Amino acid sequence: MDGPATTTAIEGAAAPGQTAAGPDGHGRLGTAAERGSARSANRAEIVSFEPATGAEVWRGKASDIDDVVARARRAWPAWAAQPLSTRMELVRRFANEVRKDADKLATIIARETGKPMWEARIEVENVVNKVEVSIRAYAERTAQRKLDNALQGTMAVRHKPHGVLAVLGPYNMPAHLPNSHIVPALIAGNVVIFKPSEKAPATGELLARCFNRAGISAAVCQIAIGGPAEGQALVAHDDVDGVLFTGSANTGITINRKLSSRPDKMVVLEMGGNNAMVVWDTPKITDAAAIIVQSAFASSGQRCTAVRRLVVKSGMYDAVMAEVKSLADRLVFGAPFDEPAPFMGPVIDNIAADGLTESFLYLLSHGGRAIKHLVRPNDSLPFLSPSIIDTTAMKDRPDVELFGPILQVIRVDDFDEAIAEANNTRFGLAASLVGGSPQEYNKFWANTRAGIVNWNRPTISPSHAAPMGGIGLSGNHRPTGYYAADYCAYPVASGEIEQPRAMIGVGLR
Numbered sequence: 001m002d003g004p005a006t007t008t009a010i011e012g013a014a015a016p017g018q019t020a021a022g023p024d025g026h027g028r029l030g031t032a033a034e035r036g037s038a039r040s041a042n043r044a045e046i047v048s049f050e051p052a053t054g055a056e057v058w059r060g061k062a063s064d065i066d067d068v069v070a071r072a073r074r075a076w077p078a079w080a081a082q083p084l085s086t087r088m089e090l091v092r093r094f095a096n097e098v099r100k101d102a103d104k105l106a107t108i109i110a111r112e113t114g115k116p117m118w119e120a121r122i123e124v125e126n127v128v129n130k131v132e133v134s135i136r137a138y139a140e141r142t143a144q145r146k147l148d149n150a151l152q153g154t155m156a157v158r159h160k161p162h163g164v165l166a167v168l169g170p171y172n173m174p175a176h177l178p179n180s181h182i183v184p185a186l187i188a189g190n191v192v193i194f195k196p197s198e199k200a201p202a203t204g205e206l207l208a209r210c211f212n213r214a215g216i217s218a219a220v221c222q223i224a225i226g227g228p229a230e231g232q233a234l235v236a237h238d239d240v241d242g243v244l245f246t247g248s249a250n251t252g253i254t255i256n257r258k259l260s261s262r263p264d265k266m267v268v269l270e271m272g273g274n275n276a277m278v279v280w281d282t283p284k285i286t287d288a289a290a291i292i293v294q295s296a297f298a299s300s301g302q303r304c305t306a307v308r309r310l311v312v313k314s315g316m317y318d319a320v321m322a323e324v325k326s327l328a329d330r331l332v333f334g335a336p337f338d339e340p341a342p343f344m345g346p347v348i349d350n351i352a353a354d355g356l357t358e359s360f361l362y363l364l365s366h367g368g369r370a371i372k373h374l375v376r377p378n379d380s381l382p383f384l385s386p387s388i389i390d391t392t393a394m395k396d397r398p399d400v401e402l403f404g405p406i407l408q409v410i411r412v413d414d415f416d417e418a419i420a421e422a423n424n425t426r427f428g429l430a431a432s433l434v435g436g437s438p439q440e441y442n443k444f445w446a447n448t449r450a451g452i453v454n455w456n457r458p459t460i461s462p463s464h465a466a467p468m469g470g471i472g473l474s475g476n477h478r479p480t481g482y483y484a485a486d487y488c489a490y491p492v493a494s495g496e497i498e499q500p501r502a503m504i505g506v507g508l509r
C-alpha cells in the first residue's frame with residue numbers, strides 16, 4: 001500500500017507528524033519514546049481532554065497487559081460454562097445499567113469527543129438497543145441445529161466461543177462501536193478485554209462499569225487502559241484468542257501484518273472509507289442536499305461511513321451545489337453543550353485539525369477549487385467549519401480517508417463514469433446513489449464495490465438489523481452489526497448416536 005490510508009493530512013502536505021502532541025493541553029500522549037520509557041519505568045499515563053475547551057477530562061495509568069490477560073484467561077472457563085440464558089440475562093441487565101446512567105454516559109461521550117449532546121444521547125440509545133439485536137442475531141446466526149439422520153443418528157451444529165477476545169475501540173463512537181463487539185462476544189461465551197481509545201478512556205471506563213454493575217465481573221468484561229502500545233501488546237499476546245478492531249486502515253493493516261502468521265487467531269478489522277455519493281437526475285434538490293450535508297458533515301465528518309467524494313452529474317451540478325453550499329453555510333458548529341444545540345462539534349484534537357487544514361490546502365494547491373473554505377476560527381481549538389472543494393480538475397486525487405468535515409466534489413457526464421469514479425478507491429465501505437431511475441440504481445448496486453450501497457439514503461447511520469462492514473481497505477470480510485455473532489463463535493459439526501453402530505461394507509477378506 002502506498003502511504004497512509006487514513007489520515008487527517010495528505011502525504012506531501014506540510015502536516016505535523018502522526019505522533020501525539022506535547023503538553024499544550026491538546027495532545028493525548030507523550031511521544032513514542034516518552035511512552036516507551038514511561039512504560040518500562042512505571043506504566044504510561046493516559047490523559048484525555050475535551051476537544052471543545054482543551055480542559056482535562058481524565059487521567060490514569062495504562063494497564064499492565066500481562067496481568068489483564070492472565071485475569072481474563074482464568075475467568076473464561078466459568079463464563080463459557082454459564083447457560084446461554086444466563087449470559088443473555090446479564091447483558092439485558094447491562095442495558096438497564098446503561099439506561100440508569102444514560103445522562104452521565106452521554107455527558108462523558110460529549111465531553112471526550114466534542115460531539116453535541118443530542119448526538120451523544122443517540123449513541124447511548126444505540127448502546128442499549130444493541131443488546132436485543134445481538135440476542136436476536138445470536139439466535140438466528142449461531143443457533144444450535146440438529147439434522148436427523150435416520151439410522152446414522154443425529155448431525156448437530158453448535159457453536160463455541162473463541163476464548164479471550166481483545167476489543168480495540170476508536171474515538172469517534174467510543175461507546176457504541178466497541179459495544180457492538182463486546183455484547184455479541186459475551187453472549188457467545190467469550191471473555192472480553194476492552195481497550196478503549198486513548199482519546200476516550202473515561203467513556204470506556206463508565207461503559208465497563210455498567211457491565212460490571214450488571215453482574216458481569218471485572219474479569220469477564222475487563223477494561224485495559226492504554227494507547228497503541230497496549231493495543232500492540234494485546235494483539236501480540238499468546239493468550240489472546242482474537243482481536244476485534246474498529247479504527248483506521250493504517251492500524252488495521254499493522255494488526256493484520258502482525259497476525260499474518262497466526263491463522264489460529266480471530267481477526268476482525270472494521271476500518272475507514274473514502275466513500276462516494278453519486279447524484280443523478282432528481283427533481284428533489286432540497287432533499288438531495290440534506291442527504292449530502294448529513295452524510296458529509298454529521299459528527300464533523302468523523303464517521304467511517306461519511307461521504308468524502310460527491311460525484312455529480314454535470315447537468316445537475318449548478319443546482320445541487322448551490323443548494324448544498326447554502327445548507328452547509330447554515331450549519332452551526334459549536335461546543336457540545338451550547339444552546340441552541342449545534343449541528344456538529346469540533347474534530348477530536350488540534351493535531352487532527354492541523355492535518356485537515358493542511359490537507360485542504362494541499363487539495364487547493366493541486367488543482368482543487370474551493371466552493372466553501374475550511375475555516376478554523378480559533379487556532380488553539382480544533383473547531384473546523386464544513387468545507388467543500390471541487391477536485392474534478394485534479395490529476396491525482398489522493399485516495400485517503402480525510403477524517404473530518406471536507407467534502408470533495410467531482411463532476412461527471414455519464415453514469416458509467418460516475419460508477420467508475422465511485423469505485424476509484426482502495427476502500428469499499430459505503431456508497432449511495434441520490435436520484436436516478438430504478439434501472440440506474442440496479443446498475444449502481446451491481447457495479448459499486450462497497451459493503452453498504454444505498455439509494456436516496458445517507459451513507460451514515462447503518463441499520464442495526466443489517467451487517468456492517470466493507471471490502472478493500474475497509475475491512476477483512478468479517479462484518480460487524482447483525483453479523484457480529486458469526487465472528488464471536490466458531491461452528492462445530494458433530495455426528496452423534498447413543499451406541500456405536502458400524503460395519504465394514506466392502507473390501508474385507
Ligand code: NAD
Nearest residue numbers: 006169170171197227228231232247248251270271272304
Ligand atoms: P486508530 O486506528 O487510531 O485507533 C483505534 C484503536 O486501535 C485505538 O484503541 C488505538 O489505541 C488502537 N491502536 C492504535 N495503534 C495500534 C497498533 N499499532 N496496534 C494495536 N492497536 C492500536 O483509529 P481512531 O483514530 O481512533 O478512529 C478513527 C478511525 O476509525 C477512522 O479511520 C474511521 O473510519 C474508523 N472507524 C471505522 C468504523 C467501522 O465500523 N468500519 C467505525 C468507526 C470508525
